[in-house]
Amino acid sequence: MTLRRGEHPDELISAAISGDLTDDEQARLDAHLASCESCRQTMAAWTEQRRLVSGLRSAPVPRDLGPRIRAGIESGAFAVPWWRRSGLLVGIGATVATAAAAVVAVAVIGGLLPGPQVATSVSPSASSSTGGSPAATASPSAAETPAPSPTGPAIAPEAIPPYYLAYAGPSDNVTLTLRDGDQGTTDRELPTPQGQPIRAALSPNGRWLAYITPVGLKGTNKYWVVNIQDGSETVLGESSAIGSPFTNGLFWSSDSRYLSFTLTDNLSGPETDAWLFNTVDRSVKPMTGRGDVVAAGWRTEVVNSQLADPRAWVSVAAADPTSYELPDLATASLPIDLDQATTALPGVFQPLWSGDHSSAIFWRGTLNPSAPAGYEFAQGGAPYLAREIGRNPTRSFDAASSLFSDVSIGREAFTSAAITWEALGGDAYAVWDARWSGPPQSSDGAPYPDAGRIYLSHASDPRNILSGHALDPADLPANGYVSFVAIAPLDPDYLAVTVGFPASGDLALPRAEVRLIKRNTGTVADELIRTLRGDQSGWYGPAVYPQ
């Protein structure tokens, strides 16, 4: 190492501390130190800090470490990723890491092993005002089902495998199972519905799975929740099958205590309200009773680096929508009169909060509540991103920016779109099925915004979504459609995309598969890591991560 005039030989000082200097280097360093007070101070400070670090006391090894290693070797168990370790649970905690309140959370899925099969069923109708009493029903079979053979290469070591639902089997014996996306093994047999699961949401603690299935040709959807540990099921209700993504959301509170969702009863005219499932007493109750309300996300405030009790939000689906934060559900009596709401935000529809609780995506525009396909925006509708939601969300929502930042919106509208956030402390989000009523806005004439593409971005990206945020279409089959998207928590470059295929006939089982896709940047193409589907034709999806 040659010293230039005025240069401080920090690297030589560091090497001297480590006792790693040649004679020549030592001589040059000595010569420099003789005339440089700054470097003498550096030498003294670094010597002291080495002394401090080397003096750190040794901690005793946990007494059970040897037996644990022995047991691990004997059982063949191997380096289970921390978030999937059996016996641990998904927890939520938080520290504020940045001024933007980058909330951090910990999540460990555990207990996804079959246990005693005890089932209860509560089946309120959408129009009933309270949930019924739990009643015993036949328990689902605990019989082992053959493990499917996931196709494609093994999942890259860094990819977090999701769980996914599988609705498959011979036509006279179709079953619904929850499968491990890593091993392809069946973790839980679920009650057999009359149709394929179209939406699903895993609670943040990994213990509850909620999902929606169509009910034959009735034109209704059934809402379910299953306790993954004990296998007990609860039917949350039945709802008119509206195609709008605004009504099929399943929203878990960050403490996994509550699930909110929307049920619509069309028998007596469209009556839509937000409902609540309480995991503690397993009750199912309407949160609202107006007939024009949809469930939205949960806002969780960060107070002293910890998460406060989550607050439920709902939105009145009128032409000029308004969103409300409900009072504490632990003490409120249901259904709640919206006059009791703690916050009301006119012009805001269905806010969905990010996994790090720092941001929210919501809608603005003129809603058409009686559109043929269900709720959709008629004019000027678009999703917006509000950053840095704090104790005064009003201010943050006022400063929100259009999610598709390169789309000019006049009288046109995004009539609807499906949106999902990365969970558990993340800030990535994906948008798909973005239905745009105006002409394409790309310079090359390609459809943009494109309802068939998936757009992936982060709340920390000030550009929001640009056309370049779309995933490569080559990773999705041309004859399929995106049914659901889940973002891998902590690895938001990985997406689990449920791709549905049009049924080949009225009697044919619907088909879907899960594609694990790695999002790359720059000129590197996105990568199809693996396709999850079983040996038998069937509906494999949605894939889920903890919400």
Add this chain to the structure above:
Amino acid sequence: MLAIGLRRRGFAEVAPVTEQAHATFDRIFEEFSAPIYNYVLRMVGDADRAADITQDTFIKAYRKLDSLTDSHATKSWLYRIATNTAIDDMRRRRWISPVGLDDEGQPERPDQGPGPEAQVIAGMLDERIQRALMRLRPNHRQCIVLSDLEDMSPHDIGEVMNLSYGAVRTLLCRARGEMRRHLATEGLVR
């Protein structure tokens, strides 16, 4: 000694390892379990995580035992496994801070008495040094711990971190500079 379990039924079914390999693994565990656990503890700053990572490290080591051809390289080989395992854990937990939850999502109240962390990282001085270490970027922390706590030479650190000798010297220099700022914040150096 770890040997008891490894010679029981089931061990051979997992991997056909020779008696000599059993003895090698026993020796490795006996000699390195404490240093590896402490190294990982300084890297991740959490006793439970350190135990998990140490466990995974030794299971991986057991399974890769046949790749250890030079017994003199055991230390760097094992530290490399531990390092990669810890980095993988840290990468997955970025933005993550563990807070426990009870059965249905209620935050656990912290124990008012001395917890495992307090027992492990006892004393205010150790605590302040550890706090400074945790503020380092991971590769700087790793370099400092391997050099100043484990007393490894730059050559050995390069083996563990898969870096050239020159790269280690540069990295260590930067790490010392960063560590000095954090220790100064703690009032421990100027």
